[in-house]
Amino acid sequence: MTVTIEARDVTFSFGETQALRGASLAVEAGEIVAVMGPSGSGKSTLLHCLAGILVPDSGEVRFGDVRLDTLGEAERSALRRDRFGFVFQFGQLVPELTAAENVALPLLLGGVRRGPALRSARAWFERLGLGGLEHRRSGELSGGQAQRVALARGLVARPQVLFADEPTGALDSLTGEEVMDLLVDTAREQGTTVVLVTHEPRVAAYADREVVVRDGRVNAPAGVGS
Ligand SMILES: Nc1ncnc2c1ncn2[C@@H]1O[C@H](COP(=O)(O)OP(=O)(O)OP(=O)(O)O)[C@@H](O)[C@H]1O
Numbered sequence: 001m002t003v004t005i006e007a008r009d010v011t012f013s014f015g016e017t018q019a020l021r022g023a024s025l026a027v028e029a030g031e032i033v034a035v036m037g038p039s040g041s042g043k044s045t046l047l048h049c050l051a052g053i054l055v056p057d058s059g060e061v062r063f064g065d066v067r068l069d070t071l072g073e074a075e076r077s078a079l080r081r082d083r084f085g086f087v088f089q090f091g092q093l094v095p096e097l098t099a100a101e102n103v104a105l106p107l108l109l110g111g112v113r114r115g116p117a118l119r120s121a122r123a124w125f126e127r128l129g130l131g132g133l134e135h136r137r138s139g140e141l142s143g144g145q146a147q148r149v150a151l152a153r154g155l156v157a158r159p160q161v162l163f164a165d166e167p168t169g170a171l172d173s174l175t176g177e178e179v180m181d182l183l184v185d186t187a188r189e190q191g192t193t194v195v196l197v198t199h200e201p202r203v204a205a206y207a208d209r210e211v212v213v214r215d216g217r218v219n220a221p222a223g224v225g226s
Pocket residue numbers: 014017018019037038039040041042043044045046199
C-alpha cells in the first residue's frame with residue numbers, strides 16, 4: 001500500500017511545553033486511523049502537524065512525495081484547501097451562512113463558481129439525512145445535524161485526507177455513532193484516508209487501526225505488536 005501521510009520523528013513545543021517528542025506515524029492511502037491517548041498527550045498537535053497547520057520544530061511530515069514541513073505557508077494553505085478536509089469537535093459552521101453555503105465553502109474557496117458549488121453542496125444533504133435543512137443557519141440545527149453539515153463540508157471537495165479532531169466529542173453517544181457511521185461509510189466510498197483523533201474507544205472502534213499518543217510519542221496500543 002502507498003503511504004499517504006506520514007510524520008517522522010516530529011517534535012513540537014508551545015513555549016516551554018513539549019507537546020511532541022519524536023512522534024512518528026505513517027497512514028496508508030484509504031486507511032482510517034484512530035489516534036487515541038490521554039488528555040494533553042499531543043493528539044491534536046500531531047494532527048495539526050500532519051495537516052500542515054503547524055510546522056514541526058524538527059522531524060519530517062510527508063504527504064505522498066511532498067515534504068510539508070519545508071513548504072511555505074502559502075503552499076501549505078493551498079494544499080490544505082485542495083487535498084485535505086477537516087471536521088472539528090464543534091462543527092465551527094459560519095453562523096451567517098446557510099447550511100448549504102457552509103458545505104459549499106471549500107468549493108468556493110477552491111475557485112468553483114457559486115451555482116455549481118451550491119449544487120454539489122446540496123447533493124450531500126439527502127445523502128447525510130439532512131434533506132430540507134439546506135436553508136437553515138447553524139443556530140437552527142441540532143448538534144448532530146450541525147456536525148453532519150460539518151462532515152459534508154469536510155468531504156465536499158473530495159479530499160485525499162480527512163482530518164477529524166474529536167468529531168463526536170460534543171454529541172450524545174447515539175448521535176455520535178450516527179455521525180461516525182456516515183463518516184466511515186462516505187470515506188470508504190470515496191477512498192478518503194482518515195486521521196481521527198478521539199479519546200473514546202467506541203469511536204476509535206470504527207477505524208481500521210488505532211495508535212496511542214503518550215507524552216508526545218506514538219505507540220501501538222497495549223497488546224498489539226508494533
Ligand atoms: N496553543 C497552545 N499553547 C500552549 N500550549 C498548548 C497549546 N495547545 C496545546 N498545548 C499543550 O500541548 C500539549 C499537547 O496538547 P494537545 O492539544 O496536542 O493534546 P491532546 O492529546 O489533543 O489533548 P486533549 O485530548 O485534551 O484535546 C498539552 O500539554 C497542551 O497543554
